[in-house]
Amino acid sequence: MPQRLRRHEKRASWHSRRREAIRALRAQGRYGPGLREVLPALVVVAVVVCGIVAGLAVAYRVLGTGALAGGLALLAVITAAVVRHNRPLARRRLGYYTPEEIADLDVDGLALAVSRMLRRDGWRSLARPDAQGQPHVRARDRLGRRLEVAFRPVAEPLPDEETPTRAARSAGSGPQLRLVVHRGTFSRRDVQWARRQGGVQLIDGSRLRRWAHGTPLHRLPEVP
Known part of the structure; x- marks a missing residue:
């Protein structure tokens, strides 16, 4: 019984030190965002990805392989443009x-x-x-x-x-x-x-x- 109590106290002490360390890191701006902060963005990303996949699947069934290849090519071009646009140097050259x-x-x-x-x-x-x-x-x-x-x-x-x-x-x-x-x-x-x-x-x-x-x-x- 005393050993269980000591283990419980050690575990509680470890959790307490961890919470204090996280609070200190957040106060210094060195700790990343919590799940509640990033969950909406993750949901949006998941919905967008599922929508793209569903759209490509429908295009493949209705129009065949050519539509799927065209959709993937268009997606690759859009992704490359977004990545290039968001690079600091390229973004500034574009006037942003x-x-x-x-x-x-x-x-x-x-x-x-x-x-x-x-x-x-x-x-x-x-x-x-x-x-x-x-x-x-x-x-x-x-x-x-x-x-x-x-x-x-x-x-x-x-x-x-x-x-x-x-x-x-x-x-x-x-x-x-x-x-x-x-x-x-x-x-x-x-x-x-x-x-x-x-x-x-x-x-x-x-x-x-x-x-x-x-x-x-x-x-x-x-x-x-």
């Missing part, structure tokens, strides 16, 4: 960035990211420094509309700086749009300045993250 990646970029890197995001949205863009050596992006769409992107924390031009939209409009005809990109927030003064200029769109940190995630430029909400 995570909030952490946007936050870690310097100004030159941000200009390259914005240029890629514009290409993703159907613009032909080029990131090149302006006359003062500041990062600058120019773009044109299929309709011939021109777009310019500047990167600065404050939209109001300095006293010795020419109004950007004025210079852009004198360069040619057609609708013009100028973006001012800032990873922070714009002041009320910046918003009023953009409204006075006309054709100026402010991209603050929140809109920039949504744009980088995949929301097209024309669907971004306006800065209040």
Whole structure:
């Protein structure tokens, strides 16, 4: 009887130490998710796999071997595209960035990211420094509309700086749009300045993250 009691105490002590170790690892962010956290995703994956298998089986019975081979080939192409799209380097080249990646970029890197995001949205863009050596992006769409992107924390031009939209409009005809990109927030003064200029769109940190995630430029909400 005493031996059973000691074994029970040892087992209870081991479980207690294990729970404490798991709590410590979770507090440090070093312990993986629990079953309850991953179970919904596992169920979704199982349902998708079962649906694909069932669909291939039906296609094989109805249309024969050719349909099965075509379905498998299509599935392989889709899988390869998804894997390639989710690789960090390939994803960024396609114009998709995570909030952490946007936050870690310097100004030159941000200009390259914005240029890629514009290409993703159907613009032909080029990131090149302006006359003062500041990062600058120019773009044109299929309709011939021109777009310019500047990167600065404050939209109001300095006293010795020419109004950007004025210079852009004198360069040619057609609708013009100028973006001012800032990873922070714009002041009320910046918003009023953009409204006075006309054709100026402010991209603050929140809109920039949504744009980088995949929301097209024309669907971004306006800065209040």
